[in-house]
Amino acid sequence: MVSVGFRTASATDYLSIANLHVRISSEAYASTLPSDYLAEVMPREKIELWERRLAPPVRSEELSITLAEVHTDLIGFACFVFSEETHFGSYLHNLYVDPAFQGNRLGPRLLIESIDRFPSERRETPVHLLTMRENYQARRFYERLGGALIEEKQSVMSRYPEIIFVRYQWPSALVMASNALALSGYSHRASGR
Template identity: 70%
Template sequence: MVSVNFRQAFATDHASITDLHVRVSSEAYADMLPQDYLANVMPGEKAKLWQRRLAPSVNPERLVITLAEVHSGLAGFACFVLDEETNFGTYLHNLYVDRSFQGKRLGLRLLIESISRFSEERWEEPVHLLTMRENYPARGFYDRLNGHVVEQKQNVMSRYPDVTFVRYQWPSARAMAANASNLGIPLREEDGR
């Protein structure tokens, strides 16, 4: 098994995060979003997003960004946004794993590593995310994690109103981490809280 190092993201990571985000999105959404958007618009949007998120002026208390690195570089990342759409709980905005590491439980490990960085209070708050309704591989992953679909919505991407998103929610970060653990990724003792 390949050795994986999990760590917090820094400003110097924005290019590698952007590259992985664009590459995995282009593959995953090839049949869901217009090719022009994926090839010509999305790369610039994601570059700006990660420069903004990793800027020195950003309050580190509003984001938990965890990277999974292997000897060859970035294998995946997770980003929880702590102050967005809080009426549903803590927002898992991004979970991306390089294709060569998909199906190897790296996504589960990223979730557990990220949640382990939460404050005690946040462990008890709900967790939610949005994914495209037709993104069946991601939905299968979230279904196996016992996420519940609590909402469907359109127009999240105003340029493409025919895209429908579903919102998954878990009763707490603790429940999400326990579900990941039940799928074969043990919680460290200090993560059991």
């Protein structure tokens, strides 16, 4: 089995995160989003997003970004945002694993490692996310992870209002981490970070 390392993202990681984000999204949403958006608009949007999120100083009180790497190659990442839609709790905005490494339980491991890096007061608050209603692979994963489907909503992407999103929620980050641990079979010790 390949040895995977986990670490907190730094400002210099924005381009590698954006590239992985674009590559995976282009494949995952090829049948859902217009090809011109995927090829021309999304790459620029994601580079700007990650450059903005990781602009120094990285604000750990507003977000937590954890990377999964093999040697120095980025193979996955999780990003929790603490300052968006706070009435639902902490927002899992991104969870991506390179398709070549999917099936190795890296999604649950990324969640465990990310939540371990949360500020302690964040671990007790709910966690939520949005995914496209037709993203059945992601939805199966979130349902196996114990997420409760709490709403459907019209697109958050103004140029594609016909897309429907669904929101999943967990009672706390600790519950999500516990469920991820059960899914992963991962022997993990909280680091106390």
